[in-house]
């Protein structure tokens with residue numbers, strides 16, 4: 043009895059704690075708690091602010107500490123936040139930290155906003171920051187305004203500041219305390235931004251240089267150090283001496299380190315630029331002026347290349363801004379020390395859990411020995427009736443198919459067994475028999491026979507498998523199980539594009555779901571975006587709820603799932619633009635692929651101010667590709683072929699599916715660029731040849747039975763069954779979480795043919811933002827619609843209309859595809875004249 047009671051108690055307490063934990067995790071509870079915190083911080087703000095004006099009057103009442111008096115309605119407290127507010131303010135400001143107590147309410151407000159999910163912040167950073175500021179300012183004010191403590195009701199540093207500063211003064215003296223305050227302030231600024239170090243260096247070196255300049259002016263000649271180097275330089279040609287002194291003058295305004303760094307940059311830049319002519323230049327110069335090398339070595343210490351730079355190199359110092367910038371990119375070190383975290387915006391994102399998928403009872407592999415023995419006997423007898431003897435037979439039971447591996451007696455021709463496919467099928471009275479003769483890598487012949495009771499390969503068993511969970515692929519896709527019951531996985535990054543084909547109802551849509559869900563289970567919304575094209579309009583609609591997490595679309599696209607053919611063409615062209623932009627960024631970053639690029643970006647070695655950004659992978663999934671080719675023809679085929687040929691390195695991958703595997707749909711261009719193929723069952727051998735370049739897909743049994751081909755030999759896989767309700771659960775799980783404010787915007791694509799007509803632009807009704815937009819465009823000298831869209835936070839259509847008006851007003855030129863328009867006004871004055879004449 044006692045035991046029972048104790049177990050009951052334990053169960054009770056466990057369920058109580060479980061419930062309490064669930065309540066604490068509840069998003070609504072978080073929101074309410076956050077709201078309370080924010081409101082409380084506003085109340086504190088009121089109490090603190092009021093304390094400055096009413097503190098003197100309230101002092102006697104608060105200090106008396108008479109609880110009865112404070113509780114009564116007519117307590118005479120003047121503070122706007124009442125007697126409790128006055129007490130709190132008096133306690134926190136006077137008894138604790140002085141006016142730096144305001145940092146407490148800053149932290150409370152930030153914590154509240156975070157709980158409400160209004161702001162994404164790192165709370166511990168704010169906590170450390172606010173605490174340090176609270177203590178530092180308290181000591182600072184306690185120290186500086188120590189005299190005020192005698193005759194004011196307000197202690198600016200609070201008692202904490204007063205006591206700590208007094209103690210520190212007794213230990214290290216007044217100068218010591220100043221130094222401690224200075225050092226801690228600098229350390230804090232460095233903690234906030236690593237740029238502090240650069241500023242401080244500049245600060246120190248500037249004052250140092252100013253002293254030098256003064257001394258120079260006084261003595262009326264160059265300082266010794268420089269004279270020396272100029273004297274040596276004097277041996278050079280006059281031109282060289284002049285340019286060198288120019289460079290010297292410029293360098294005087296720089297810190298030694300910066301100058302050194304820039305010098306290296308310039309050198310690198312010159313080496314890159316001048317490799318060709320520098321070599322010839324160098325050769326001729328070397329003959330003429332042998333002392334060059336010596337001279338340069340003296341001036342810039344470490345590098346040989348510096349010594350070899352001719353005078354012309356020095357003259358170019360001020361010129362080629364762009365090249366210097368590219369080199370700087372390489373050298374760039376971000377202001378923050380910590381690596382960039384692309385997932386920070388959605389740092390609380392939870393990956394979907396495995397229990398969202400359905401568990402099938404019929405999924406465990408079982409072996410029906412009677413069936414196996416019967417099949418074995420039938421195979422042996424059929425072969426024997428054709429005079430073929432076998433020495434061994436081995437069965438491997440897969441989820442839908444059993445593979446019988448036979449070793450024929452010596453002297454049997456393989457082609458003879460291959461020719462018996464139909465006879466074996468007849469004797470086993472089964473569809474979907476496939477003969478693999480010989481099995482690659484083994485000295486045996488394989489006969490695949492469908493099981494009479496096929497098993498479902500559940501999504502749960504695949505996604506939950508150790509192999510998938512521990513996979514380190516960049517874009518892991520778990521497709522299903524092989525004939526040996528192993529989880530079959532591929533890396534989309536390596537494929538890099540897939541063609542899926544199969545007759546209707548054979549499992550294509552389920553296959554696409556398996557691919558998409560695999561990626562959803564493994565990738566963070568910051569790392570992956572999908573472009574979903576669904577001409578059938580019903581297949582991908584379940585994914586629309588994850589628009590703000592995982593989907594990419596055109597800036598003016600209303601729906602993230604693209605169903606309209608014209609939109610498909612625009613989207614594919616827009617992806618081409620994105621691809622080109624990514625290539626430019628890769629080039630500027632001197633890397634070869636997206637992985638290296640993102641690694642560099644995460645390590646803050648690429649400057650975001652120069653357009654560098656973290657690149658998510660983009661996976662384009664096109665269902666019913668045949669429909670598109672039929673309606674849009676070359677308009678879709680060309681961008682698809684372009685993306686397929688080039689996009690691998692920049693992380694754009696394509697999966698296209700069709701139920702019509704005919705040569706007019708899967709054209710030579712498409713085939714050549716889609717090395718990975720997935721074939722579900724097709725009705726004719728010719729279709730199988732179109733997809734796989736060999737028969738086989740026509741012998742599959744349907745319902746997710748498929749052949750995967752990448753390279754030499756196809757692998758037979760039973761596709762994981764991930765049904766629509768399961769996908770809906772997964773997408774709902776993701777959609778419930780905080781997402782980005784919008785879908786991932788692809789670059790805008792301007793169709794040149796559609797944009798030529800400006801006849802309907804009404805200049806009589808200019809947009810209210812017209813003039814501001816014109817100024818922005820002229821100021822930035824960049825005719826880009828997305829710039830207007832971004833700066834004025836307006837929609838694409840309105841920004842496009844403004845751009846048309848600007849074009850008609852002659853301020854910008856016509857659209858040039860993906861490039862920015864030409865700006866005709868050279869400066870703001872020119873623009874104002876033009877605007878006045880409108």
Ligand SMILES: Nc1ncnc2c1ncn2[C@@H]1O[C@H](COP(=O)(O)OP(=O)(O)OP(=O)(O)O)[C@@H](O)[C@H]1O
Nearest residue numbers: 545546547548549550551552701745746761762763
């Ligand atoms: N891997 C699988 N395991 C078990 N059954 C499957 C599997 N894949 C598909 N099926 C069965 O086949 C049916 C049709 O599958 P699916 O909708 O994927 O076909 P489809 O090729 O996309 O057809 P359509 O081209 O007409 O859209 C499913 O409803 C399911 O019953």
